[in-house]
Amino acid sequence: xxxxxxxxxxxxxxxxxxxxxxxxxxxxxxxxxxxxxxxxxxxxxxxxxxxxxxxxxxxxxxxxxxxxxxxxxxxxxxxxxxxxxxxxxxxxxxxxxxxxxxxxxxxxxxxxxxxxxxxxxxxxxxxxxxxxxxxxxxxxxxxxxxxxxxxxxxxxxxxxxxxxxxxxxxxxxxxxxxxxxxxxxxxxxxxxxxxxxxxxxxxxxxxxxxxxxxxxxxxxxxxxxxxxxxxxxxxxxxxxxxxxxxxxxxxxxxxxxxxxxxxxxxxxxxxxxxxxxxxxxxxxxxxxxxxxxxxxxxxxxxxxxxxxxxxxxxxxxxxxxxxxxxxxxxxxxxxxxxxxxxxxxxxxxxxxxxxxxxxxxxxxxxxxxxxxxxxxxxxxxxxxxxxxxxxxxxxxxxxxxxxxxxxxxxxxxxxxxxxxxxxxxxxxxxxxxxxxxxxxxxxxxxxxxxxxxxxxxxxxxxxxxxxxxxxxxxxxxxxxxxxxxxxxxxxxxxx
Numbered sequence: 373x374x375x376x377x378x379x380x381x382x383x384x385x386x387x388x389x390x391x392x393x394x395x396x397x398x399x400x401x402x403x404x405x406x407x408x409x410x411x412x413x414x415x416x417x418x419x420x421x422x423x424x425x426x427x428x429x430x431x432x433x434x435x436x437x438x439x440x441x442x443x444x445x446x447x448x449x450x451x452x453x454x455x456x457x458x459x460x461x462x463x464x465x466x467x468x469x470x471x472x473x474x475x476x477x478x479x480x481x482x483x484x485x486x487x488x489x490x491x492x493x494x495x496x497x498x499x500x501x502x503x504x505x506x507x508x509x510x511x512x513x514x515x516x517x518x519x520x521x522x523x524x525x526x527x528x529x530x531x532x533x534x535x536x537x538x539x540x541x542x543x544x545x546x547x548x549x550x551x552x553x554x555x556x557x558x559x560x561x562x563x564x565x566x567x568x569x570x571x572x573x574x575x576x577x578x579x580x581x582x583x584x585x586x587x588x589x590x591x592x593x594x595x596x597x598x599x600x601x602x603x604x605x606x607x608x609x610x611x612x613x614x615x616x617x618x619x620x621x622x623x624x625x626x627x628x629x630x631x632x633x634x635x636x637x638x639x640x641x642x643x644x645x646x647x648x649x650x651x652x653x654x655x656x657x658x659x660x661x662x663x664x665x666x667x668x669x670x671x672x673x674x675x676x677x678x679x680x681x682x683x684x685x686x687x688x689x690x691x692x693x694x695x696x697x698x699x700x701x702x703x704x705x706x707x708x709x710x711x712x713x714x715x716x717x718x719x720x721x722x723x724x725x726x727x728x729x730x731x732x733x734x735x736x737x738x739x740x741x742x743x744x745x746x747x748x749x750x751x752x753x754x755x756x757x758x759x760x761x762x763x764x765x766x767x768x769x770x771x772x773x774x775x776x777x778x779x780x781x782x783x784x785x786x787x788x789x790x791x792x793x794x795x796x797x798x799x800x801x802x803x804x805x806x807x808x809x810x811x812x813x814x815x816x817x818x819x820x821x822x823x824x825x826x827x828x829x830x831x832x833x834x835x836x837x838x839x840x841x842x843x844x845x846x847x848x849x850x851x852x853x854x855x856x857x858x859x860x861x862x863x864x865x866x867x
Contacts, residue, residue, distance in 0.1 A: 377402045377437060377534050377565035378423060384431035385418055392418040394589040396432070400534075400582075405556060405566045407576045407597070410586035410609055411769075411799040416569050417459075419586070420536050423567070424456040425449035436534070455527030456536040459569075459797060460710070461519050465512030470494035472511050473526040497529035498522075501555050516543040517660045524552075528559075535559065536567040541575060542796050543707075545659035545825060546860060553579050571799050572826065573602050585609055606800050617804050618832035619811040624652035628685075629819040630702075630788050632667070635680030640666050640843035644680070648788070648819040653810065655830040656823045658840035658863045664823045665707060666843070668790045671821075672704040673697045684788065698727060703781035705774070707792040707823075713777040716766040720758055721747045723765045723776050728784040750779040754809055771795075771802025778809060789813060792823045807833060827856040839863050 380398040384391070393415050400406045408416050421427040423434070425443030434441055436452055443449040446456075463472050470491045494507035503521045511519060520543055527535055537556075541549045556566055556579065568580055576583060576597060583595040585608040592608050627650040635644040640663050648654045656664040669675040671682065673691040682689045684700055691697050697704070706712035714723050721740070724747045725731060731746060747761045754775045758768055765776055774794065781789055791810065795803045810833065813820055824830050830837050836850040839862035847862040 375401055376435070377404075378567070379435040379438075380419070380423070380432065381434075382432035383419065383422060383429050383434065385422060385427055385429055392589055393422070393429075395591070396586060396589065397591045398584055399594075400565050400567060402437075402533075402565050403560055403563045404581040405560050405568055405579055407568050407570065407580040407583045408586060409569070409571075409573075409576065409583060409605065410592075411801055414586045414609075414799075415589040416586055417538060418589075420456060420538060420567065420569065423449070423534075424454055424536060426456075450530060450532075453531070453533035454536070455530055455532035455534070457520070457523040457527060457538065457540060459539040459542065461516075461523055463511045463519055463522065465510070467511060468508050469498070469505060469511055469514070469522050470507035472522060473497065473507070473529050493529060494525070497525040500528055501525055502551055515660060517545070517548055520544065521552075532564070534565045534567065536569075538569045539571070539797055540568075541570065541572065542793075543660070543825075545661075546827070547659055547864065549575070571795075571797070571803070573605055573800065574828065576605070577602075609800060617800070617807065619808050621653070621833075621835060622651060622811060622814050624649045624814070624835055630671075630821075631681075631683040632671075633681040633683070635667070635670060635682070636678050637666060637670065637675060637843075638678050641670070641677070642844050644845055646838050646845065646848075648821060650787075650817050650819055651814045652836070653814060653820045653822055653834045655834035655837035656821060656840060657827070657830050657837050657859050660825070662840040662863065663843040664840055665792055668704060668792055668821070668823060671697065671702060671788075671790060698784060698786065701784075701786045702788045702790070703727070703784060703786035704790040705777050705781070705792060705794060707796065709773055709777050714765050714773060717764050719762045720751075720756075720765050720768070720776055721761040724750055724761075724779045725783055727780045731783055746783060747779075750782055753782070754779050755805065769798075769802065771798035771806065774798060774802075774806060775809065778806075787817060788819045788821075790821045790823070793825065794822060795824075795826070795829065803829075827859055830854070830859065831856070841865055 376399055378400040380396055383393050383396040385393040396419055410416050422429045425446045425448050428444055473494045474490055491507045498505050501521055505518055511522060560566060580597050583597055585592040595604060628647050629650050630648040632644055632646045636642050644667060658664050666675060670677045673693045673696050689700050710716060721743050725743045756775045757772050765773055795806055810820060822834055831854045836848060837854055838845055839847045839859055841863050842865060849858055
């Protein structure tokens, strides 16, 4: 039997006149963790969908454990032992964890489902991951991180021999990432072949045994993470050298734009105190559930605060609704741009002007020609790569979608911008572009708050960083104090 679990030879796939995959070769060994990386639009996700039967290939040959296969549906690939966990989770929020895990395969009883047996099987798969998730809980009540674990457990419950993970750590804390990596290594040692897609290069070096780089629908090269460098990967991904990912930090002024004093909420936050100056990028670091996003939601009027004061340029704000925050000059780019930051089916033009329709309307009527002029100006300013501003925002890559969401706030009079996971799910090249956009905002006088689970992002981008744990501020670091060790030490619960 072949030592290769998956072998792809000259795989092709087109959608109309667009050649998503032109000629992809891929060799994945049994009992290995194999990274597939490339810029957004390189063809990674399309290739994974071919392997998992979502798309049928147009040309080339695919072999599974040495035998030629051609899947016409996800059911066929799953029956052959291939499981996939997509970046966008595919769960039914109103069903239980166990019901989600065995949806489409409820073979627990002849006429009626044996819930006890189903829950037992689900618990066994969840226990393999080491996460305390009750199989009887409703999935909709779980955090996004735990929902991700349910997706992985769903594959493990089917005893897959090939596991495909697309950006599995995007919503996980560092502690949860380490636990996941530990489990993935165990599965690898049991002979499972793991295909791993991630834009986080540090994860590739920590976890993976081999790397395949894809660009413009073709295999560029195969690399060994033990001998290659980060710059080797980036230059092959983007076709050029990238010497500096983060721009040189500008100098903030002494003017305090935003001040939070003793902010508390009923459920989590306790006596939060922080300041942000004009031209400053302030980071919020912490594990999932530490309260970072909850601070952002209070500032933007999504969550109510129980006690405390928010001041902007000395003025006490009473923010009860996002509309109030916008009126006071506060904007927010949410963690989930697809659910909360943009209307995917609507034109780019409409998404850019969405937060401030007064700029494109007269006597209550929206004028498309004004929208078009504003959108074209912001497109050039942020270097958004698009076909037409009339295209739906869903047609753009993740990095360009994020630029559109940022452009939405440049079309308002805000001077405080909150960015929650600003580079989640975007490639290295797009990250560098977004970092430059954020730097440019500070040069224009914006006060910026960045929430990020990526320590290099916090350290490389921010002037100061507040650390959080269990709803409380545990420290403030700046300059050379901002190291991964110092940040994590302050973010990990002491008890």
